[in-house]
Amino acid sequence: MKKSLFVLALSFVVLRINAQIALPNPGFENWTSAGNYEDPDDWHTLNPSTAFVGVLTALKANPPDVHSGSFAIKLTTKTVFGQTANGIATTGTIDVQNQTITGGLPYTLRPDSISGWYMYTPAGGDNGFVDFVLLDNANDTVGFADFTTPSAVVSTYTYFSIPIVYRSAASPTLSRFTLSSSAGYISVVNSTMFIDDLSLIFNPNKIVEHGNPSETAYSYRSTSNTLIFHSLDGGNKSLSLYNSLGQRAFSVELSGNESEISVPELAKGPYIVRINSSSNSRISVGKIIIN
Helix, strand or coil, rough: CCCCCCCCCCCHHHHHCCCCCCCCCCCCCCCECCCCCCCEEECCCHHHHHHCCCCCCCECCCCCCCCCCCCCCEECCCCEEEEEEECCCCCCCECCCCCCCCCCEEECCCCCCEEEEEEEECCCCCEEEEEEECCCCCCEEEEEEECCCCCCCEEEEEEEEEEEEEEECCCCEEEEEEEECCCCCCCCCCEEEEEEEEEEEEECCEEEECCCCEEEEEEEEECEEEEEHHHHHCEEEEEEEECCCCCCCEEECCCCCCEEEEEECCCEEEEEEEEEECCCCCCEEEEEEEE
16 A cells, blocks of 8 residues: 655745754654744654644644653644645655655664654544665665554554565665654544654664663573673663564563573564663663574
């Protein structure tokens, strides 16, 4: 099924790209005011094309509608001049006239998967989606990850993790995230998606971008089904494993600097490892493979 990004024909818009990493402002904590609206830093939305008629499809979400930190992003499908405009945020460039999203951010790495937290309220059986694509010098797709929400209400923040499927061994040169409140052939007005705490995951046994290996680290010993945890600062923490459906499969409380954790028998496959502080703020997110 082809995904509709927006069904909106206004003036041609080229948006400036500031960030030079694949995932800027991943928790949507930073926003910049532009007159009568705000946009998330280093992300591009339809707001510059619709704000002049008082329509905003991307808004800053405040507590309690955040997963962590102070803010998240709220995307809502709306009507503009009788046409449907999806709530969109992207690290690429939006061409409203041609109804396309192109380009992206300079990037040369090959992450393993994407993850994040979402809430969703569909209208008329709609779906939202989160896409991530890696492109080469010829603008061909090197790798692609696609998360689609269910067409049902998800009223509390729910974790998702989707592997990146690599189609070639070429080196990426660009990366692009696209978030949308609607998917499918027909976008449905009032479909609403909240997104927070996006992440990139790089390999089975290490801490990813949001972790700090010099302070917190772990490894997995498959022969004994044991996680070895190390922390320089000690203190109380919690460690949780989530399966590929975002369901928490195991959780344990940690204290001190060193722990060897016996993991129960779980279904084989990839698991996200999330380590939180005693105040429930994220310290790191990583991945293991149980085989």
